[in-house]
Amino acid sequence: DGIINPKAFYNYLSAWATNDALAYGASQGNLKPQPQTWIHSPEDVHLEIKKSSPLIYTQLPFYLSGLSDTDSIKNLIMSVRELCLKYEAKGLPNFPSGIPFLFWEQY
Numbered sequence: 246d247g248i249i250n251p252k253a254f255y256n257y258l259s260a261w262a263t264n265d266a267l268a269y270g271a272s273q274g275n276l277k278p279q280p281q282t283w284i285h286s287p288e289d290v291h292l293e294i295k296k297s298s299p300l301i302y303t304q305l306p307f308y309l310s311g312l313s314d315t316d317s318i319k320n321l322i323m324s325v326r327e328l329c330l331k332y333e334a335k336g337l338p339n340f341p342s343g344i345p346f347l348f349w350e351q352y
Contacts, residue, residue, distance in 0.1 A: 248335075255296040259283040261298070275304040307343065318349050 248259060262269040263279035269276070279287070282295040312318045322345055327340050 253341070255281075255299065256294045258297045258300075259294050272305055274306070275299055275302070277302040280292060307341070309345065312345070315349070318345055322349055 256314040258276075260283055262276065263282050264285050269280070278298045278301065281295045283294050309321065312321060325341050325346075329341060332339060
């Protein structure tokens with residue numbers, strides 16, 4: 246379904262935000278409140294990951310490349326907007342922003 250298990254989401258968020266070297270830190274994302282800190286230790290046999298608090302604000306940037314003409318940019322925007330509408334219908338309001346969404350809005 247593409248949806249993370251809702252019962253475990255905030256546990257996963259704690260692990261993702263503090264343990265995955267290519268995840269939250271590299272994304273330059275902005276999560277409020279900050280996720281719970283959980284550092285994995287090989288000696289930890291219980292793997293008890295505390296839940297983070299519910300998110301009230303998130304901002305995650307898009308990294309785009311290979312956009313060389315108006316058609317490719319328009320296709321990207323339509324794909325992103327379609328994805329946004331899908332998740333908005335599931336109760337997750339979202340607002341893509343940035344130059345492609347501002348400048349090419351007129352098309």
